[in-house]
Amino acid sequence: MPPPRNERVFEPNASIVLVGCRGAGKRTLGFMGALHLRRRLVTEDHYFEKLTGLTRGQYLATHGREHFARQNIDVFKRMLDTNRTGCIIECGMSSFSCEAQDALREYSKTNPVVYVHREKDQISRLMDAADARQLLEADRTHRTCSNFEYFNLYDPSTPIPASGPTSRETSPVNGRQPGPSKLLCVQEDFARFLDIITGRGATKAWLESPLSVAAIPPEFRSYSYALRLRLSYLMDMDLEWEDFEAKGDCVELIIDHWPADLSNVIARQVALIRRNLGVPIIYHVEGDPRGERRRPPAEKNAMDLELLDLGLRLGVDYISIDLQRDEALVNRVLKRRGRSKVIGNYWYMGFGALAWQDEKQFENYRIAQELGCDIVRMVRFCTNDSPAEYLEDFQRRLQQTIPDPKPPLVAYDFSVLGVRTPLQTRILAPVKHPDMENERDHLATVSSYPNSFELLFRQFLLDPLQYYVLGSNVSYSLSPAMHSAAYDNAFMPHTFQAVTCSTLDSLNQICSSDSFGGACLTAPFKVAIMPHLKVKSHHATAIGAVNVLLPLRGQTSAILDHANSRNKAGPAGAFFGDNTDWSSILTCLRRAISPRNHVQPSKTTGLVIGAGGMARAAIYALYQLGCRNVFIYNRTEANAHEVARHFNEWAASQAAAAAANVGVNGANNSPRMNGAVVPKEMCRVLRSLSQPWPSSYQLPTMVISCVPATSVDGNPPADFVMPLDWLRSPTGGVVVELAYEPLVTPLVAQMRAVRDNMRPSWVVVDGLEVVAEMAIEAFELMTGRMAPKRLMKEVCRKTWEAQQQQQQQQQQQQQQRRHGQGFS
Template sequence: MAPPRNERLFEPNASIVLVGCRGAGKRTLGFLGALHLRRRLVTEDHYFEKVTGLSRGQYLARHGRDRFARQTIDVFRRMLDANRTGCIIECGMSSFNQEAQDVLREYSKTHPVVYIHREKEQIASLMDAADAQQLLEADGTHRSCSNFEYYNLHDSATPIAASASVSGTSTPTNGRQQSGPSKLLCVQEDFARFLDIITGRGAAKAWLESPFSVAAIPVEFRAYSYALRLRLSSLVGVDLDWDDFEASADCVELIIDHWPDDLMNVIARQVALIRRYMGVPIIYHVEENPRGERRRPPEEKNPMDAELLELGLRLGVDYISVDLQRDEALVHRVLQRRGRSKVIGNFWHMGLGALPWQDDRQIENYRRARALGCDIVRMVRFCVNDSPAEYLDDFKKRVHETFPDPKPPLVAYDFSVLGVRTPLQTNILAPVKHLGMENGRDHLATVSHASHAFEMNFRQFLLDPLQFYVLGSNVSYSLSPAMHTAAYDFNSMPHSFRAVSCATLDSLNQICSADTFGGACLTAPFKVAVMPQLKVRSAHADAIGAVNVLLPLRGRTGAVLDHANARNRAGPARGFFGDNTDWSSILTCLRRAISPRNHVQPSKTTALVVGAGGMARAAIYALYQLGCRNIFVYNRTVRRATDVAAHFNRWAALQAAAAPPTAPTTATGPTQNAGGMCRVLTSLSEPWPEGFQLPTIVISCVPATSVDGNPPADFVMPLDWLRSPTGGVVVELAYEPLVTPLVAQMRAVRDKMCPSWVVVDGLEVVAEMAIEAFELMTGRMAPKRIMKEVCRKTWESQQQRRALS
């Protein structure tokens, strides 16, 4: 039995088309998507003007409605045909035309065509009520000519005012200007996650760059993973505090057990809410017997279930759950339309007389799921004290011995009227519920919260309490111990975290050689010195030439996945892994703070990095990942700045040489400056270099207090360098003191010269570093909100103690 051909597996570089009604946010999403994927943004309005030499309004006035309609369809066809790869294509109102929709249906056989929609109230607020009603009624036809859809969840931000490459022209701004931090960060992250799923670039890219990151290891291949079961019937009409769901599980299983009015849009919105507020993979499951619905005959129910399952695939969920005991045509349809969503094949043995684990038909069920091409096989059985745990253990052993690798991971467990059997019988996708949600009829989610389930592993001595550290010559003031300890408490982990001052590799090695060593955050002087001792390094650490996170390798084999899954276990280390989270923490803060007016344009945007140490290297790398290709470096010791600039110029040249020859060279794509990406400034008294825009990004990587006997940097910017008419963002990495001379200067500049400057203080960056380090060290999601609160409170307590001493 061969699996059916996957009809929605498109080429990774196939152009992506966005359709939807006016006000849905297609232009904004197109711009954000083009930046994320490094593609050209093509809009129908600009393409029409490029082809005809007239705007749409001018063409209509000059040639009349009939000729305008014919020309519009002709341009529409040409636009799609001429931009088949490397583009994000934003369609205008032409997509409402029946002929254009026929063109889109044909195009969707080889390309992703994404229907963009949002809350009806948001669209209605942008136009006359009668026009909005008519437009929204017609908008539903976009589902029939698209193969994906994205629910653009409302974000209370000023619409983006940006310019981008649009078929060789510039997109004009809409006249509105936004100062202060970008509030489009949520939209940007949501849409980026969606694009990564439908293009298949997410997990693979994360694994190649940093195999210990949470995003790099799919939930089915982790040592332990937990699925939070959320029923649609429990979510609709309930005012949830989504902050309470943070880090509550490794993934969410959204169970469609209810058919409310406007069902498709309700489901799309719930998927969008989970994607935004939890940021974890989504399993989409359509329950066979919806709550409150009459039982329907198969000829009536199967088409509805097929439509609901198709919706899950259209929404780009990570996993689609399908019951293999259902109608074969339904199963075949899901497998045929799966795209890049993984398929979980289910066998539910419910009620008295459930098929025993020792029955040969259970092996045959697994064989069938494997033959169909399921990525995961889930087998769940109702038991009444008739199935000792040994029966299931024997079945798992038979599966392991019968089927050669690679084979789909098996999720198998018993449950009863009292709930799922504990200790949990499956290490992966173990079902859990949220503390504040009632069980209702869900007997598969009686264990509350992933942290409670994870704690059982320590109680059963499957995992071990470990000791973690921040190590360096001057770490007495570190905020890391408080943040990591709060995260351990949240996740019910019996680990400890201490700050230990040491300055030699011998002392570092002595700490790291202990069997209970779990990992360490490194500061000076170890970030570069420890590199030669590492058995494995992330691609980021290699590029930067420094590490700030050190982990022991304790896997039984040499496989990196085995090492990653050995986290939270004691024993002799086979070697060490090094990663760098300095750069990604800086990048996160930049993305959060850069306003749409100052979006990064590789050929134009200019940045300044102050310093030439390990943090400066991380800052340059973050700017490169952000897309900036004009980076100036200033350091009191010019030679060190020259060395750092030369390192990254060589590295960037290698990246450009290794880029695929078909990669588009556009304003939103990779570029390489003839003079190199990094340039050195030798003096603060000189005017800003000619031919370059004034900096809109400034990152200070120098200490504000005395370190190792050296005087503090006390860096401030020349005022002439701060005259960017659109302001920009300044990131100050020092936080002792929090208000450094640079922060004080920028506050004054913001008050007196330009209110559009955004200042990011050192506590924001250090909190992000701790969050990423915790996830690398433990393999568990970090409670970000809690760690950020602890960071601020701990710093404030330190200041109070110093004031009293």
């Protein structure tokens, strides 16, 4: 049977409409969405004034309430009709009217219409209690005229204050790390939501960095695990969200409880999972929720359909549907799935469950395949009547007899003791947190992800590998401690060590080992290794430097085959290079930059100190942030010009491609790239520290120092300090120092000395924060597993503190020896 037509897949550039009540955060989200998708933001208030020449208040006072109401709805409809593509449209109070909601229902047939809502108490804080209740009651009608919804979770992150010691620098000495700038969490959450409903997320990640965790969906990884979390548990958690980090490749949210205000409760839990864990979500409505009263089949179908539709509206990554349910219910889900992938289930829960060798099992798989399911999940209750070989034979026969394309299969037996063996299914194996009691989910989960993954090594399906940080000056590197802690956390028997080497021959000798797993590269290899790599990520090619080197061991030339050969030993036919320096810098910039310094492509200016591999990454980070005016200062001017030339040529090629696709911008013939006009020169070189800042450009609000604080290749360390005139931005800014040995570089010392005299002040991000982010991304690239971020950051700080104490003790001992020699 052919699958039902998917009614919720829209054109990639279809405008996205935001509706909801006052205080829901639509305007802020609209601004964030427009920046993320590089689209134009259209607000109802501005559009009304543009068309009528009057503000709403002026129009009401001039023409009266009746005429205003008619004009208001006409403007609303025109706003939708004339902005069908390339926009984020923020609707105001007009969307509460019946006529406007009728227009939105029609619009939702061709465009995403997103209902934005949030915690009631957050909205109530903005208005009178009675008005809030009335508004929130009316707000529910937005569910009837929208096809998606987004729960705008309150962002509790502490913004970096305008003054005070912790606002100007990050110091790991006292154990405090900087909080993200306000609304950073919201920005990341909403960007992830938009990527899901537009379908651009995984595709973009794959094209840019095909070995990144985000680029390979869990069902296509060599091994993947679904962390099962029940709604009933989440409403009364005995663990913290941080405890679930890196405990699975995705989360299966099981709706097993029907509390009051169910829709808002579920929407909030989906938002919490996205924010705290950042992994794909499988949304599953349990067939027979425990503790709930039995309902007639018709009522149960209606309730389940409402819940499944809610999951699709929330833009979950996967929707799980029982294919043995009512056909109308199944077809409804398939018709409205949008960009969500469908997991078609066949669960045999009772005694006498259908045997694997029964022909009906093959028919079930064929039906799921014909319905267009993206994944087929087949699970049966086992009473020791099914040897493991039966399931293996079933899987083998499917591969041999079912024509392609075959949806990935998740299949396993379970009993009252749990899953029969963690290795029955290769993908989406159900797991729990090791500290969760089994009775909460005893039928399908007795194993935790670390224990299951460790078993792969014990059975020699995966191999212990050797990882490195390689470069001419890596003796003080913090990477071994962070990676080793992450390996221990995931029960991986890998090793990670720092090895000093400075020639390509010595590098090649290390990488030629069958047990070589990968390496983080420092100077002098970041640029020199580029010609020797068979495959490079989009980012590495653009930057012209790599900092992560991986062996390619796949049996075919397919990059997915290579990706799934990670954690396996053997000869490497070639090598892959990626660059995570830039994204680590970008993450730190986003956390520290203040809202008043948000990047404006045509105005914002960045300054990069240095011209090596890290400087290239810093320039690329500024570009990805939207900055199109970058200045470079380097002690050797010729090197700065070479880096500027590289990026100006690259930016020109991007501009040419953009112009070919979308034309040019008006009469000045300036091409647009990523929504911003691209200047003829993106990068410029500053020749001297004594020259005044170029008067035609704003003073820099982002400064990134990429010069080593210790000697490299026998050269003395750079002793850079900023000219004070370059630090006179009227809105302050951010200084990111990449060096951390010593932590207090000349630049950091200078900023500490001058900060009290600077108004507004500057935020200083030291090297420890950046190096932790680099290690986290490198771990995920090298192993293909989610990194325990909180643990790695904590180990980074503690290891640095231990190094400082050791150095102080050594200095004290040397002084004592010198003092003793002098006395004698």
